[in-house]
Amino acid sequence: MSANDDKQILLETLKFHGHRCWASVVGVRIGLAALRVLGVKRSGGRQLHAFVEIGEDHGGMCFGDGVQFTTGCTLGKGNMEKIPYGKLAVTLIERASNRAVRVSYKPTLAKQIAASAFMVKRGQGMEPDAIPEAEQMELVDLVWNAPESDVLSIGEVFQFEREWLPETMGFTPCAACGELTARAYVRVVGEKHVCIPCSGYER
Template sequence: MDDKEILEKALEFHGHRCWASVAGVRVGLAALEKLGIKRSGGTQLYGIVEIGEEHGGMCFGDGVQYATGCTFGKGNIRKNPLGKLGFTLIEKDTNRAVRVVFTSTLQKQIAASKFMQQRAAGISPDEIPLEDQMELVELVWNAPKEEVLKIGEVFEYPGKWIPEVMGFKPCDRCGELTALAYLRVDGTQHVCIPCSGYDR
């Protein structure tokens, strides 16, 4: 897949076209390029995304996930909730890592766009006319890399990677399928966390 195809598929996955998801794609692709590696379909890579909760711009996380293949479903990405559009990508075999940040260069143009004016008026992003969505997508996608991305130097990440634990078993109390690593021993029973009474 070329970069433009990754962008198009990421926007389709995300559900609407917005500046933050495009920024996430650009940051993810830049991190891959800096490390000289390809998008992962497995768990060879690990990501740390710095978005938080309940703020405009969280869409950045979907762009990063699609671009790099680090996904919450595979468990090879986590949030460090700082409210920033920053992302650290780590190659687990070597612990080589890079942090990339989407900068504030375009913020005035983004804020003044028809898309953001409609969002501020409470219009859902997928109800905004396509041409207004695409105006913002093109603005962020076509901006020169050196103007919108702060790409750090490659560094060594002090990672200690726990191997994936495979397998599920029904909880001896409620019968619900539970990943083996999440079963707890209570007497002679192997039970899920809610049935065990433990917090975790």
């Protein structure tokens, strides 16, 4: 893949994400590096699986969208999982071989990022898409143009030990509320097949 192809992926990711920020750019760079090291293509189905260590409820979760768009591992397809470490890191696995690599972001640019006009305004409570595009792109370019060895730690390829469960296909109406429910989430109560909320079970 060429540098122009990579830049196009970046621009499409930022459009998908909704604004231009440093953490989503880190996600793209990490995703591209992991694909390259494993020698695999973006996952259109569930060929790949990603564990993102970003967690929840803090600035920087935008990283997850960068990884999703770049690798094709998505929450919707069920081949992305969040680990609550609060880190900009991902372990990407090729399911057929269980070959995996972990890539993380180095704090090299932390001071420049914090001092940027974008982050100053974010700290003042301004929504990211309300910040002038030029100031958004200044931060994007800072992270995108930094040499890979300065900003990424790329681990060795290793074997990831996990048995992958097959997808359970199909939906069925709940016998109580009538709403379509994935078969894996149907519970039996008496002689009725019902959804979890109608079953009274927690899960």
